[in-house]
Amino acid sequence: MDSKQLDRVGPKVRVVSRIRGFSGPEANSQPGTARTVDWISVNRENSDDVSISFRDHTSRYLVDYCYKEDEDSEMIYSREVKPLVSAAFEGHNSTVIAHGARGSGKTHIIQGSAESPGLAVLAIAEFLSVAEKNGKSITVSFYEVDHQDRAMDLLNPEKPPILVLEDRGRIQFKGLTQIPVKSVTEFQNLYSTACFTLKGAPKKGVHGSHMGLIVHVFSQNESTRSIVSKMNFVDLTGYEDSRKKSSDGSRLIEINKMNKSIYALLNICHALSTNESRIPYRESKLTRILQDSLRGTSKILLVSCLNPSFCQDTIYMVSLASRSCHRIHHQTSLDSTKKNVSSAKQMVNSHMKQIPKSVSGTAKKLHGSSKLLEKNVVSKKSAMKGRKLFDKASHSVAKVEKEISVTDISQASKPLTDIPLCETGNHVVFNSGMEMDDSFAKASQNMKLYPTLENGDSSLNASSEVEFNPLEVKDILVDVEDGQKEHNTPCVSNCSIIVQKDHSSSPISSPPISSQLRDLSNSLKLTMLCSSTSSYMQISEKELIPVGSVEPKTPTIAQNRSINRLDEMNGKSPWETFNMRGSGMKNSIVQEYLRFLNTAEKSELKRLKGIGEKRATSILEFREESPEPFKTLDDLKDIGLSTKQIKEMMKNEIGELFNEL
Numbered sequence: 001m002d003s004k005q006l007d008r009v010g011p012k013v014r015v016v017s018r019i020r021g022f023s024g025p026e027a028n029s030q031p032g033t034a035r036t037v038d039w040i041s042v043n044r045e046n047s048d049d050v051s052i053s054f055r056d057h058t059s060r061y062l063v064d065y066c067y068k069e070d071e072d073s074e075m076i077y078s079r080e081v082k083p084l085v086s087a088a089f090e091g092h093n094s095t096v097i098a099h100g101a102r103g104s105g106k107t108h109i110i111q112g113s114a115e116s117p118g119l120a121v122l123a124i125a126e127f128l129s130v131a132e133k134n135g136k137s138i139t140v141s142f143y144e145v146d147h148q149d150r151a152m153d154l155l156n157p158e159k160p161p162i163l164v165l166e167d168r169g170r171i172q173f174k175g176l177t178q179i180p181v182k183s184v185t186e187f188q189n190l191y192s193t194a195c196f197t198l199k200g201a202p203k204k205g206v207h208g209s210h211m212g213l214i215v216h217v218f219s220q221n222e223s224t225r226s227i228v229s230k231m232n233f234v235d236l237t238g239y240e241d242s243r244k245k246s247s248d249g250s251r252l253i254e255i256n257k258m259n260k261s262i263y264a265l266l267n268i269c270h271a272l273s274t275n276e277s278r279i280p281y282r283e284s285k286l287t288r289i290l291q292d293s294l295r296g297t298s299k300i301l302l303v304s305c306l307n308p309s310f311c312q313d314t315i316y317m318v319s320l321a322s323r324s325c326h327r328i329h330h331q332t333s334l335d336s337t338k339k340n341v342s343s344a345k346q347m348v349n350s351h352m353k354q355i356p357k358s359v360s361g362t363a364k365k366l367h368g369s370s371k372l373l374e375k376n377v378v379s380k381k382s383a384m385k386g387r388k389l390f391d392k393a394s395h396s397v398a399k400v401e402k403e404i405s406v407t408d409i410s411q412a413s414k415p416l417t418d419i420p421l422c423e424t425g426n427h428v429v430f431n432s433g434m435e436m437d438d439s440f441a442k443a444s445q446n447m448k449l450y451p452t453l454e455n456g457d458s459s460l461n462a463s464s465e466v467e468f469n470p471l472e473v474k475d476i477l478v479d480v481e482d483g484q485k486e487h488n489t490p491c492v493s494n495c496s497i498i499v500q501k502d503h504s505s506s507p508i509s510s511p512p513i514s515s516q517l518r519d520l521s522n523s524l525k526l527t528m529l530c531s532s533t534s535s536y537m538q539i540s541e542k543e544l545i546p547v548g549s550v551e552p553k554t555p556t557i558a559q560n561r562s563i564n565r566l567d568e569m570n571g572k573s574p575w576e577t578f579n580m581r582g583s584g585m586k587n588s589i590v591q592e593y594l595r596f597l598n599t600a601e602k603s604e605l606k607r608l609k610g611i612g613e614k615r616a617t618s619i620l621e622f623r624e625e626s627p628e629p630f631k632t633l634d635d636l637k638d639i640g641l642s643t644k645q646i647k648e649m650m651k652n653e654i655g656e657l658f659n660e661l
Ligand SMILES: Nc1ncnc2c1ncn2[C@@H]1O[C@H](COP(=O)(O)OP(=O)(O)OP(=O)(O)O)[C@@H](O)[C@H]1O
Pocket: 019, 020, 021, 022, 023, 100, 101, 102, 103, 104, 105, 106, 107, 108, 109, 204, 205, 237, 238, 239, 305
């Protein structure tokens, strides 16, 4: 199959929905009557598209096709997947992704059952048959990506996490078992082993992890064996609205992390569908694993699985899938019952899903990927009305409310690289009245913003993913141009953020890591004092610790008292408070360290303990590929460091701080 033929297979990203049937006891609500799915409607819009709508919801979501509950996996296979298998023998990679809410039938569609084999099993049968005719062979690998963004080999769980490396554009794995497969039975046995490992942990659906299968096709001749292509099947963990899980903090963090990696994958689908120049492959482990099966001539099939009974998360997932494949403009025009303002909100919200982790990055990204906004927002006024993007986003992880306003869409259409952060008044303003500059950005790198859709949006009661750790910030306001500002209503804890203006902190002239960390530590100490009070606490200018000064001030007795009072009020023991804040500090220092790796020059990098010429060169190479390659300490494994070495390096750097006291 040449590339022209492959084009006929469909667009770069094809999104189909699949309504799962009722099964087991749920199938017969009344004796003798088979239950039918009555809350989802599938409507034909034109020759190419269908739309999906949900009872009591006004929006309709365009997809390429929707398979109903009576259409089985074999039909989906022959129409959607078989052409991709044929393409694989011509050297084209592809990825089939099942996503949806929990229990929506993702595993069923990919793996299937003994009676009804899933897409992966049907594909393997085809792979084997074609391979035999063409003198090719196949191997399979199974992996999971967990909430810590670690990839583990499911056929050899004792191994350390899989390393994802890139060699001349091809993704390579270190520590991932590949097993040659000669029959469907062999394959199914391996699949069962992988599932056993996954469930034995237990993972998918319990702690949540994504499960992936890679089928490698090899050409076989006398002396050599070379890879022809690969095909991926991904059974994503079920999406859950984290706000529903208010009680268990650690579970909530896990859900947020898993959701984030779902967004990362959907962001890539969106970026590929819209031919964006930068595709954020490095946002998560999964997207890195899939990188060379998403780009180039690769095809992506996104199967959006729908629960047969009402499920708000299902609606949200379909909306994201539809948007990811650039169907958003259809969606809004179809949605005749809503006013422009609502459309604008949805689009802005959708766009904001791609917001990166730092506030500075947020502002950049608002500019950078605003082409979508420009195309879709009907008028500036309507966008203005739809500005309350982070409304009511507080939840127990973050205790943060924030609001970002996008006030000028045309200005925002400049390419990302053209607009320096502080140009045209792109300031983040805190309730202290201070503007955020780069030095605050340093201290706030750990703030992760994932927007929520407004509660008022009838169709899209999406969850928010907010991680503000450890800083508690009130009133974040991105004021892009015209000076209009909005302020948030009460947040859990007010705070005043002390901002040190440090205009010399560009990557080129940045101070060494130890002094950056010291600045951060100063900011954090103050921030912790501020965030500990239940009311706004004004800190006079003389109490600010200048950048580069040696010592943060010891908190005054009065301040201590207020902290103690608050702790009593919160019912936390001093030990719990200390632990909580300590771990917040640790996260912040780690984020600062990563920021340094993502920005420092080679000579500066080499000042770090454990980073020599070779590793500094690798770091710069990674940065060429992606502007911010190091998102977690785990990413340092890509430059050949072990977990132990990474820990050691961090300890050394932090120890160094105290040597300078
Ligand atoms: N098309 C179908 N027809 C009948 N039953 C189905 C179908 N799809 C799924 N089921 C049943 O629904 C239940 C949930 O399916 P499945 O485990 O595939 O969902 P999932 O989305 O992978 O769940 P999770 O999010 O927990 O991983 C299972 O009992 C499965 O057998």
